[in-house]
Amino acid sequence: MAAFTIATGTGNWFSALALGVTLLKCLLIPTYHSTDFEVHRNWLAITHSLPISQWYYEATSEWTLDYPPFFAWFEYILSHVAKYFDQEMLNVHNLNYSSSRTLLFQRFSVIFMDVLFVYAVRECCKCIDGKKVGKELTEKPKFILSVLLLWNFGLLIVDHIHFQYNGFLFGLMLLSIARLFQKRHMEGAFLFAVLLHFKHIYLYVAPAYGVYLLRSYCFTANKPDGSIRWKSFSFVRVISLGLVVFLVSALSLGPFLALNQLPQVFSRLFPFKRGLCHAYWAPNFWALYNALDKVLSVIGPRGFLRCLTLCALSSFMFGWHVHEKAILLAILPMSLLSVGKAGDASIFLILTTTGHYSLFPLLFTAPELPIKILLMLLFTIYSISSLKTLFRRSFTLVAQAGVQWHDLS
Amino acid sequence: MEKWYLMTIVVLIGLTVRWTVSLNSYSGAGKPPMFGDYEAQRHWQEITFNLPVKQWYFNSSDNNLQYWGLDYPPLTAYHSLLCAYVAKFINPDWIALHTSRGYESQAHKLFMRTTVLIADLLIYIPAVVLYCCCLKEISTKKKIANALCILLYPGLILIDYGHFQYNSVSLGFALWGVLGVSCDCDLLGSLAFCLAINYKQMELYHALPFFCFLLGKCFKKGLKGKGFVLLVKLACIVVASFVLCWLPFFTEREQTLQVLRRLFPVDRGLFEDKVANIWCSFNVFLKIKDILPRHIQLIMSFCFTFLSLLPACIKLILQPSSKGFKFTLVSCALSFFLFSFQVHEKSILLVSLPVCLVLSEIPFMSTWFLLVSTFSMLPLLLKDELLMPSVVTTMAFFIACVTSFSIFEKTSEEELQLKSFSISVRKYLPCFTFLSRIIQYLFLISVITMVLLTLMTVTLDPPQKLPDLFSVLVCFVSCLNFLFFLVYFNIIIMWDSKSGRNQKKIS
Numbered sequence: 001m002a003a004f005t006i007a008t009g010t011g012n013w014f015s016a017l018a019l020g021v022t023l024l025k026c027l028l029i030p031t032y033h034s035t036d037f038e039v040h041r042n043w044l045a046i047t048h049s050l051p052i053s054q055w056y057y058e059a060t061s062e063w064t065l066d067y068p069p070f071f072a073w074f075e076y077i078l079s080h081v082a083k084y085f086d087q088e089m090l091n092v093h094n095l096n097y098s099s100s101r102t103l104l105f106q107r108f109s110v111i112f113m114d115v116l117f118v119y120a121v122r123e124c125c126k127c128i129d130g131k132k133v134g135k136e137l138t139e140k141p142k143f144i145l146s147v148l149l150l151w152n153f154g155l156l157i158v159d160h161i162h163f164q165y166n167g168f169l170f171g172l173m174l175l176s177i178a179r180l181f182q183k184r185h186m187e188g189a190f191l192f193a194v195l196l197h198f199k200h201i202y203l204y205v206a207p208a209y210g211v212y213l214l215r216s217y218c219f220t221a222n223k224p225d226g227s228i229r230w231k232s233f234s235f236v237r238v239i240s241l242g243l244v245v246f247l248v249s250a251l252s253l254g255p256f257l258a259l260n261q262l263p264q265v266f267s268r269l270f271p272f273k274r275g276l277c278h279a280y281w282a283p284n285f286w287a288l289y290n291a292l293d294k295v296l297s298v299i300g301p302r303g304f305l306r307c308l309t310l311c312a313l314s315s316f317m318f319g320w321h322v323h324e325k326a327i328l329l330a331i332l333p334m335s336l337l338s339v340g341k342a343g344d345a346s347i348f349l350i351l352t353t354t355g356h357y358s359l360f361p362l363l364f365t366a367p368e369l370p371i372k373i374l375l376m377l378l379f380t381i382y383s384i385s386s387l388k389t390l391f392r393r394s395f396t397l398v399a400q401a402g403v404q405w406h407d408l409s
Numbered sequence: 410m411e412k413w414y415l416m417t418i419v420v421l422i423g424l425t426v427r428w429t430v431s432l433n434s435y436s437g438a439g440k441p442p443m444f445g446d447y448e449a450q451r452h453w454q455e456i457t458f459n460l461p462v463k464q465w466y467f468n469s470s471d472n473n474l475q476y477w478g479l480d481y482p483p484l485t486a487y488h489s490l491l492c493a494y495v496a497k498f499i500n501p502d503w504i505a506l507h508t509s510r511g512y513e514s515q516a517h518k519l520f521m522r523t524t525v526l527i528a529d530l531l532i533y534i535p536a537v538v539l540y541c542c543c544l545k546e547i548s549t550k551k552k553i554a555n556a557l558c559i560l561l562y563p564g565l566i567l568i569d570y571g572h573f574q575y576n577s578v579s580l581g582f583a584l585w586g587v588l589g590v591s592c593d594c595d596l597l598g599s600l601a602f603c604l605a606i607n608y609k610q611m612e613l614y615h616a617l618p619f620f621c622f623l624l625g626k627c628f629k630k631g632l633k634g635k636g637f638v639l640l641v642k643l644a645c646i647v648v649a650s651f652v653l654c655w656l657p658f659f660t661e662r663e664q665t666l667q668v669l670r671r672l673f674p675v676d677r678g679l680f681e682d683k684v685a686n687i688w689c690s691f692n693v694f695l696k697i698k699d700i701l702p703r704h705i706q707l708i709m710s711f712c713f714t715f716l717s718l719l720p721a722c723i724k725l726i727l728q729p730s731s732k733g734f735k736f737t738l739v740s741c742a743l744s745f746f747l748f749s750f751q752v753h754e755k756s757i758l759l760v761s762l763p764v765c766l767v768l769s770e771i772p773f774m775s776t777w778f779l780l781v782s783t784f785s786m787l788p789l790l791l792k793d794e795l796l797m798p799s800v801v802t803t804m805a806f807f808i809a810c811v812t813s814f815s816i817f818e819k820t821s822e823e824e825l826q827l828k829s830f831s832i833s834v835r836k837y838l839p840c841f842t843f844l845s846r847i848i849q850y851l852f853l854i855s856v857i858t859m860v861l862l863t864l865m866t867v868t869l870d871p872p873q874k875l876p877d878l879f880s881v882l883v884c885f886v887s888c889l890n891f892l893f894f895l896v897y898f899n900i901i902i903m904w905d906s907k908s909g910r911n912q913k914k915i916s
């Protein structure tokens with residue numbers, strides 16, 4: 001019987017949570033999906049039936065390829081599985097084709113790719129040390145963080161109803177954050193570089209990465225009071241970081257450079273004429289300003305997380321052509337902070353409740369109304385009560401409130 | 410207060426699963442001329458709204474009984490009438506006499522699904538929550554986990570929110586009845602149960618245990634004093650509730666008789682379609698349905714049913730206890746399901762409800778039974794194109810049970826409540842020590858068979874000569890499982906002694 005338990009994978013709580021939310025995602029298969037569904041079907045068709053030289057020029061459908069090359073390759077790989085479901089969806093001229101098999105394939109592909117997100121959440125949980133808090137499972141920070149991330153309302157409705165592939169992308173981001181926490185800076189940098197070439201919207205938080213890596217990796221030692229020891233600047237490290245970013249970019253953009261298509265690719269990725277560049281880049285200046293302002297007070301990975309969240313929020317508030325879905329860019333990293341300190345938890349609760357509520361207009365169909373209300377209530381009630389319980393407990397402990405991150409700086 | 414937020418989360422999860430299942434197809438979707446149960450319910454709204462009460466159960470030019478004639482007791486009719494008033498407010502086309510036949514639209518589907526959700530939310534879910542909160546001798550966490558497992562039971566969700574029915578109303582009322590009677594609010598409990606019977610006559614499967622338990626309580630209190638008073642009060646409540654529900658139909662003898670004829674269609678034969686009971690399974694080998702005359706079939710099913718449930722009921726009268734009552738509900742309903750006349754596969758839900766109630770006492774066996782009960786309805790669910798929700802909800806239920814109760818660690822004789830039984834057997838057969846092992850192996854075989862049959866039914870085509878092969882196999886396998894459970898539950902009841910009850914439950 002024990003073998004049966006292990007075989008069914010339900011021996012521990014993390015698997016149960018991951019399996020549970022996966023089953024919920026399967027139940028969401030027949031819900032309404034937005035035009036993003038057609039967008040991705042079109043990209044499957046483009047990458048499958050056309051040569052690379054045509055990918056960024058194809059314009060039969062209005063939903064042209066406007067994500068970086070790695071995402072195109074991802075769609076290309078998916079298309080080879082898709083052909084076993086329904087060959088017709090890979091025809092570029094089959095606009096708005098959505099047979100039941102197409103729907104099944106697309107939905108399953110999102111659910112399947114979330115495996116990366118689950119793995120990343122697991123890695124993030126390893127970075128939390130909750131020894132000082134109560135022994136009750138549901139009050140452990142690891143458990144709460146797992147629920148807040150795996151069952152995140154925004155991700156559920158954007159990915160599995162509206163239809164997008166944010167799950168595995170945020171998985172990459174969380175994994176890179178976890179690696180930075182684990183002092184595996186090169187891996188963290190590599191993962192983030194890869195992420196940028198999947199979806200360039202993460203450029204918004206690139207300054208946070210840049211500053212942190214500069215501060216904590218390129219300067220190998222600190223003075224006793226925590227400030228920068230300028231002499232400990234390591235050129236080797238800077239070069240190796242640069243090399244990693246360069247190699248990833250070369251892998252991604254190389255083929256298009258060879259085809260002399262770089263301008264076309266960039267015009268697809270950043271669809272603005274030069275005159276509008278100011279408005280587009282302005283939020284990054286804001287973010288950069290905020291981030292640089294905090295350079296001297298950036299201490300350790302937690303500071304990096306704050307910086308990242310700040311960049312994401314600034315870009316959301318002031319950015320150009322920002323989608324409401326971009327609030328997820330701020331909410332997910334903030335979840336990691338929320339199980340750390342009570343103050344962060346309260347900010348997180350405000351951010352997440354309002355942020356998730358702002359996603360409501362995404363689902364405007366009647367049958368989905370109860371789903372979004374129920375899931376929103378579920379997530380909000382859980383986050384408020386679990387975080388409240390977590391920090392109520394820690395106030396009664398003699399040691400300092402909250403849990404310690406594995407930051408040794 | 411921590412309990413309340415966790416319970417709220419459990420209810421929200423239950424509601425979310427229910428609503429997402431309801432996004433799928435319903436019975437008879439897009440299948441004229443008869444459609445299915447969904448159209449039947451819509452038709453009843455049409456009939457009850459447009460015709461006077463006297464005509465509801467009679468055949469007339471406006472009410473063709475061959476096309477989904479009313480065959481549930483009056484409370485269902487009143488409920489349909491209530492829904493019809495709301496429908497009229499939103500879109501009168503939905504219930505227009507004659508012209509609304511086969512009406513199907515997204516908006517209408519939304520309306521119908523919402524009526525099920527509201528009925529569930531008002532009657533069944535509060536009963537489950539209250540029942541779990543009132544459980545004795547288990548921790549708060551276990552109570553909440555119990556509620557989660559009961560609310561995730563796939564059978565009820567798939568039938569009510571998929572196929573389309575209102576079982577949650579009758580089962581909810583029955584649960585309120587169980588609650589009332591177990592907590593010594595006998596009058597309210599009886600009232601609730603009468604409402605259940607008056608909503609769906611299948612609840613009569615539960616009637617005998619209620620009767621025996623209450624009778625046993627009266628005897629215990631002494632028939633010369635308090636017991637007699639209680640008996641009289643109960644009789645009055647029952648009679649009063651029946652009279653109130655049937656009032657419009659008691660005015661004429663013919664009305665009452667016609668309703669009874671609609672409720673108990675003895676002309677329809679021993680069984681209809683494929684159902685996982687004895688007669689259908691037996692019919693595979695020997696066509697009793699064709700060989701034996703109708704009245705012999707009736708007598709035979711009557712005898713078998715009552716013979717199999719009598720021991721438990723008699724014990725309940727003599728030793729009324731809450732635990733005995735719940736187990737007798739299970740065994741009685743199961744006896745009826747296996748041996749009774751004109752049983753439908755959905756009637757297994759009447760057995761599933763009491764099994765859900767004993768989930769905390771015998772988690773392993775209850776989970777097993779509830780999985781088989783969902784599996785037994787597979788042909789029906791496949792017909793309604795509910796394969797994906799069925800698989801997903803079954804897996805979710807299984808995971809919930811395994812993590813909440815660690816069911817695989819609770820397979821010892823004591824935890825299966827078979828200790829007294831095996832001690833008795835060991836008096837004659839000292840080597841009888843493998844009961845626990847045997848049961849574990851049986852479970853494995855059962856699950857493997859169910860999974861294989863499901864895969865075969867979904868992927869393969871049946872041979873030309875035997876088009877119903879897979880449905881019959883499903884029914885047959887389920888029937889075997891149910892027979893095993895019938896024996897098991899009866900053993901628990903008969904070997905349950907006072908000393909067994911005094912042992913603290915380890916949870």
